[in-house]
Amino acid sequence: MCYENGGGAFLIPYLVALLTSGIPLMILEFSLGHKYYKPAPAALGHIKKGFEMLGWFALLIGFGIVTYYAVVMSWCFNYLGYSFNLAWGQDTQSFFFNQFLQISESPLHLGGIQWLIVLGLVLTWIFVIAAIWKGPKTVGKVVYFTVIIPWLILIVLVVRGVTLPGAIEGLKFYLTPRFGALLDYRVWLAAYSQVFFSLTIGFGVQITYASFLQKESDVVNNAFLVSFANNATSFVGGLAVFSTLGYYAHQSGLPVSEVVKSGPQLAFVTYPTIISMLPVAASVFGILFFVMLLTLGIDSAFSLVEAGAASIIDKFKIKRIHANIGFGVLALVVGLIFTTKAGLYWLDIVDYFMNNYGLLVVGILQCFAVAYFYSHKDADVQRHFDSGDKSIFSIPTKIVELRQYANSKSDFTIGRWWDFSVKYLTPIVVGILFITNIYNRFMTSYGGYSRLAEFLGGWLILIVFIVVAVMLYRGKRRE
Amino acid sequence: MPVSAWIMFSVAVLILFGGIVMCLLKIKKK
Numbered sequence: 001m002c003y004e005n006g007g008g009a010f011l012i013p014y015l016v017a018l019l020t021s022g023i024p025l026m027i028l029e030f031s032l033g034h035k036y037y038k039p040a041p042a043a044l045g046h047i048k049k050g051f052e053m054l055g056w057f058a059l060l061i062g063f064g065i066v067t068y069y070a071v072v073m074s075w076c077f078n079y080l081g082y083s084f085n086l087a088w089g090q091d092t093q094s095f096f097f098n099q100f101l102q103i104s105e106s107p108l109h110l111g112g113i114q115w116l117i118v119l120g121l122v123l124t125w126i127f128v129i130a131a132i133w134k135g136p137k138t139v140g141k142v143v144y145f146t147v148i149i150p151w152l153i154l155i156v157l158v159v160r161g162v163t164l165p166g167a168i169e170g171l172k173f174y175l176t177p178r179f180g181a182l183l184d185y186r187v188w189l190a191a192y193s194q195v196f197f198s199l200t201i202g203f204g205v206q207i208t209y210a211s212f213l214q215k216e217s218d219v220v221n222n223a224f225l226v227s228f229a230n231n232a233t234s235f236v237g238g239l240a241v242f243s244t245l246g247y248y249a250h251q252s253g254l255p256v257s258e259v260v261k262s263g264p265q266l267a268f269v270t271y272p273t274i275i276s277m278l279p280v281a282a283s284v285f286g287i288l289f290f291v292m293l294l295t296l297g298i299d300s301a302f303s304l305v306e307a308g309a310a311s312i313i314d315k316f317k318i319k320r321i322h323a324n325i326g327f328g329v330l331a332l333v334v335g336l337i338f339t340t341k342a343g344l345y346w347l348d349i350v351d352y353f354m355n356n357y358g359l360l361v362v363g364i365l366q367c368f369a370v371a372y373f374y375s376h377k378d379a380d381v382q383r384h385f386d387s388g389d390k391s392i393f394s395i396p397t398k399i400v401e402l403r404q405y406a407n408s409k410s411d412f413t414i415g416r417w418w419d420f421s422v423k424y425l426t427p428i429v430v431g432i433l434f435i436t437n438i439y440n441r442f443m444t445s446y447g448g449y450s451r452l453a454e455f456l457g458g459w460l461i462l463i464v465f466i467v468v469a470v471m472l473y474r475g476k477r478r479e
Numbered sequence: 480m481p482v483s484a485w486i487m488f489s490v491a492v493l494i495l496f497g498g499i500v501m502c503l504l505k506i507k508k509k
Contacts, residue, residue: 008487015494168480175484221502228498235491411505 005187009177011235013191018231021429022195024421025363026206026223027414028370031406033210034219039311040204041472043211044366047398048373054365056469058204059311061358062304064461065203067331068347069304070128071338073297074120075100075268076290083275083286092272096264097344104341107349107453111341118339121332124301129328131302132309135320136212139306146299153292154236160278160285161243170246173256174238189436192429197355198234199227200303202362208307220410241266248274264344267293305331317478345449349457352446357462360434364427370398371423399423 005013036043041055078100082088088095097103104111131142161167181187200206206226213222242256248270249256261270275286309323338347399419407413445454 008484011487011491015491172480172484175487176481177483177487218506221505224498225502225506228495228502232495232499235495 005181005190008175009179009181010187010191011175012177012182013188014194014231017188017191017195018227020421021192021426022199022201022231023224023227024414024418025196025201025367025426026199026227027220027406027418028366028402028422029201029206030210030213030219030223031402032370033207034213034215034217034409035402035405037211039211039307039314040207041311042314043207044369047369050473051365051369051373053469053473054362054369055204055207055311056472057358057465058202058362058366059308060465060469061354061362062203062205063308063327063331064350064354064358064465066301066304067335068338068350069297069301070121070124070331071117071335071343071347072264073124073294073301074117074339075264076293076297077120077123078116079268079272080287080290080294082272083283083290086272086276086282086286088272088276090276092269092276095272096268100268101344102341103344107342107345107449107457109342110337113336113339114341114343117343118336121335121339124298125328125332127298128301128305129324131298132306132324133321135306135310139302142302143299146295150292150295151233153288153295154233154240156288157240157285157292158236158243161240161247164243164247164250164278166248166250167243167246169249169256170242170244171239173246173260174242189429189433193356193360193433195231196359196363196430199230200300202359202366203304203307204311204362205303205307208310209303211310216409218410219406220412220414224412244274245270248277251277315472315477316475345453346457348447349449349454350461353458353462356437357434357458358465360430360437363430364434367422367427367430370402371419371427372397 032043032046033040036046038046039055040058041052044055045052079088100116102111102114130138131146132139162171196202210219210222213219245259246256249259252259259270271289272286275282275289278285305324305327309320309327312318312323312327313320337343340346399422403414403418441454445451446458449457
């Protein structure tokens with residue numbers, strides 16, 4: 001993404017997006033969770049009862065994502081095994097697509113289940129459920145390993161990467177700015193969308209995790225710290241990737257622009273090729289790379305599961321063990337579609353729709369909920385009506401209340417710039433992103449897939465999630 | 480590497496890691 005959008009110049013819109021939209025939304029989600037001490041549906045339901053549906057919808061999007069995310073982790077488990085003897089051989093592309101995935105000709109040709117991938121999937125879910133077995137208590141301990149281990153490995157990979165011949169060419173690609181790209185509005189949209197996705201905003205996860213914080217925890221400082229740490233990890237990850245791509249280009253005699261790949265191609269084709277090329281301890285670096293992906297993946301996966309399980313427990317008062325296992329089994333069964341020979345196609349379609357429609361809708365509505373709605377029950381709204389002021393423009397909405405709450409809990413205080421971001425800037429940017437995406441899909445189907453596949457893997461899932469969100473909202477809360 | 484690349488690198492490191500250090504110092508102070 002960085003290379004496609006102006007190289008080093010992309011860091012400018014990226015950092016601007018982080019400071020003007022990413023961190024403000026993070027503060028918004030942290031404040032909601034911390035103030036009401038409830039997971040996403042219940043916290044959003046405090047603004048206006050109906051917004052509880054938005055919370056459930058956000059969690060369902062997270063559920064959709066974790067079903068295929070776990071399959072990618074299963075690939076990592078398999079590739080971790082292959083790293084010991086570099087089983088992918090010389091033709092890593094053919095190994096990944098033809099031997100490992102045995103990819104079929106189209107999404108509608110499922111071609112049966114790949115049992116090695118199912119095995120990895122079961123293993124993944126055992127790890128994920130174990131990580132959240134006792135909720136926040138276990139999570140607090142597990143993250144010591146799943147945060148420190150990948151960072152240590154990342155440092156090793158950066159040091160190895162930058163000391164390889166040709167690394168500098170890769171880094172030049174990553175960091176040299178092409179300022180002309182800043183005049184292209186698509187670069188700015190790409191930066192904002194990348195910041196939302198990477199900060200896990202709109203999944204209901206941050207709201208739920210903030211509800212686990214102690215009452216005296218600093219809301220604004222935590223929001224800044226999590227955002228900076230997340231983006232610093234991405235930035236350092238870029239150093240490791242591009243330095244290694246520089247080495248690959250150097251060894252293969254190709255320009256760096258021709259070896260740049262993203263997504264599964266980067267992790268399961270390009271990286272294994274580079275690992276095989278390493279002069280010493282190739283297997284060790286293969287193992288380290290896939291252990292890093294697994295530990296990072298487990299972190300993301302259990303945060304999504306824990307947010308869903310905590311919400312179910314909160315509303316329906318079922319036992320944690322039942323919620324965790326039920327969630328895991330359901331997600332595993334749904335995820336079996338991604339273990340078929342057409343799995344990669346479905347993964348691609350579902351991933352696109354969850355991120356580009358589901359999350360953006362949640363992002364916009366969350367801003368609207370806070371900025372333009374208020375609850376009649378709130379004391380300050382009542383005081384406002386009692387005062388005889390009839391102007392609708394002076395009604396205190398949740399945004400003022402939330403800002404005051406966040407400031408009362410924080411060393412760094414936030415001002416009206418935060419209101420501006422949540423009320424205007426973020427909804428406008430996210431709205432443009434959403435409309436652009438809808439327009440593009442009306443013109444052509446996503447990724448050249450058939451309209452039927454696009455409907456089944458995209459629109460239909462979103463419709464089902466809306467229906468389920470309504471059903472969960474209407475379900476009776478147990479006290 | 481060109482100077483402009485070094486500048487971008489320094490700005491990103493300063494903002495991201497500077498931000499982390501600043502937040503951690505605040506927590507420690509508390």
